[in-house]
Amino acid sequence: MKTILKSYSSIILLLIGIIIGSLIGLFLPDLVAYIKPIGDIFLNLLFVAVIPLLFFAISSAIANIESNGKLGRILGIMTTVFIVTIAIAAILTILGLWAFPVTAIKDTSTFTEAINSNPEDTWGDKIVRFVSVGEFVNLLSRQNILAFVIFSFLIGVSVRKSGDLGKPFLNFLLAGNEVMKNLLALVMYLGPIGLGAYFAYQVQSLGPELFGFYAKPLAFYYIFGIIFFLIVFSFYAFIADGNGGVKKYWKHNITPSLTALSTCSSLATLPANLLAAKKIGIPDSIANVVIPLGNTLYKNGSAISSILKIYVAFAILDWNFFEPTTMVTAVGITLLVSMVAGGIPNGGFIGEMLMISIYGIPNEAVPAIMIIGVLVDPLATVLNATGDTVAAMLVTKFSGEKFQVTSTKDVDTIEL
Template sequence: MKNFLKTYKSVIILLVAIIIGTIVGLVFKEKAAILSPFGDIFINLMFIIIIPLVFLSITTAIAKMKQPKRLGKIMVITVIMFLLTGLIALLVGVFSTYKVKLIETKDSETIKNSLVSVEEQEQKDKKEDESILQIVANTLTVNDFSKLLSKSNIIALIVASILFGIAMNMAGDSAKPVEEFLDSCYAIILKLNQIVIWYAPIGLGCYFATMVGKFGESIAVGYAKLFVIYTIVALLFYVVFYTICAFIAGGKRGVVAFWKNIIPSTLTAVGTCSSAACIPVNIEASRKMGISDDISGTVVSLGTSFHKDGSMIGSVFKIMFLVCLFGINPGIGQIIGVSILANLLITGVPIGGGTISEMLILTMMGFPLQALPILTVIATLIDAPATLLNAAGDPNVSMLVARAVDGKDWMDKNKIDNKEIKE
């Protein structure tokens, strides 16, 4: 019992804080918003850490690589794993909703009445037409160094970090002073990350109190049904699929390592509804699982933008909700195709990608544009469980990449905090 409490003390404290926050939100409702600043402090501190953590974790790992080809191998396998897990998530979304009536007729009228004109919203979100190549260029690069310091340009930061690390590797011994300096900075950032995580129980507790107090009783029956079904599917995917992946990556030890270290990341995802805010926690969790720094830094950083299991499933739920609402009968192929395109827009357009992808769903499926607010409400409702999958899936994929790159003994090669993990 003592060993259990010692091992899971931080997780238990975090869970208790969130439960207390939830109770406070249910009891005091909107008045719980007074606690919002304490939650915002935690979120803001996490965002402050993101930029240096991503840069230092990727750069230092690549600079130390003895085999330059290793980076290419990591990148290729990472992309393959992202595609495979994303496709599986998409199929889970399709098969869990295709024969399910997400909304009853009596509830559909209530929701249809909530439709408002989106003409002003369309004008607000309308941007200059850009070619695909221009979108790619604007996503991968920025025109000013200072813009790399914004979390909105995280993909460009990853690219710059990889290039900087490669340049350091090529410079050889002359880059040693810089490498040592960045190593020291990385060690400091990791300690700073620990300090911020110590504040997590207070921050997340207050965040949950505010969130529950604001949205606890403001959900229509139809939306509530979708939320419940999506949450069940997300939790099953989270427990079953990620356990299978962890077992494939490391056997029983892999499963133990994953579930021992993923809970803080899970709670952060649910509490903040931000994949970016989970980057520091995910990198720390990956290191504790025994994943090498170059793999964890690359996969977690890229996964924040390009690996979204929860969003994949969510896109299918949005489509099927409108299918039930408006009484149409699309084919599975059409649903899968539109969902893939919608998620490509979310990842390819960091700012406003969600709204653009929802407009694409409406247009390609033939739904009225006035239904945009419905998709916005759904996106808000499923945000927490979707972020849970988006965030928790990254360390999970990191394990698979580590298995493919470092071999079956990857956990022993990269011992960090796995001494307590036994067969």
């Protein structure tokens, strides 16, 4: 019993905090305004710490890979895993909607929210802003997370090319990576309180909307998403490392899942994912590349919600979603959406709406789709964030690397 309590103490404390927060959100909603700042402080600490973590994790991992061939192989396998599994998520969602049609919203007149986008921007302008910034200081904003990831990747490559002269800088990167991991472990000690406060806010703010016009689309997303989460991710973990992989994935995936569910932020879940990867035994050379890149570029939850949004928009407009060309285009859009959605709370809907505009969907259908995007965000973030870890497991398998056996000392060091 003591061993179980020691192994799962952090998870038990998180669950207690989340349960208390949920009860406050349900029965004492007036208190939410007072405790939400606690959750905001916790989330801000994660966001502040995660930027240097990304830099040190990516740069040190790239710089420390033994050969250029190994780096290229990891990136090639990672790209293939991302594309194939996102396509699988999109196709399964289409099949689910075909088997269980959803009655969409017919009246969107009460919603007036608009897309916050500059109509004068060309697609070229959007791509430039997405992958680069004009000033170094702008790299440090989480709004430009992909540009920052690319910069960190290039720093790692540059260190590799510097040879012996670059070794002092490599040692700095390795030391910085270790320091940031320990800092994030300290921050996560606040998890039960911070996540509990955020759960109170989520339950209090989103609860009333779940039973209105959006009941059927949301019921489909949450039922399908939970099934996808449990079965498809288990299947991927089995492919990666057999029955042992499934057990390790679910044993160490609880904390990342709860973090994602309460914060609605893939970026805030990144530290917990990296710690889980360490416990699962994913080599650092893979975890520190695949998980940070996947945080921005790999989103199963966004893929499923993208298909659902397109389907709902077509239903509102009485268009036929199940035409072959429409479905193939939807899968293509979904692949793009999974790369556009950022790692910030509720940040994916703008990119998804830009992609859906390919169909020429009129303005009256847009508000309803955006509301759906907000309401599915908790589960979407769980799928987005925790999918990074199982993707890293698949990359480990297909790259020929071995899962590492984590010692008791290592586990105690990184245990939250």
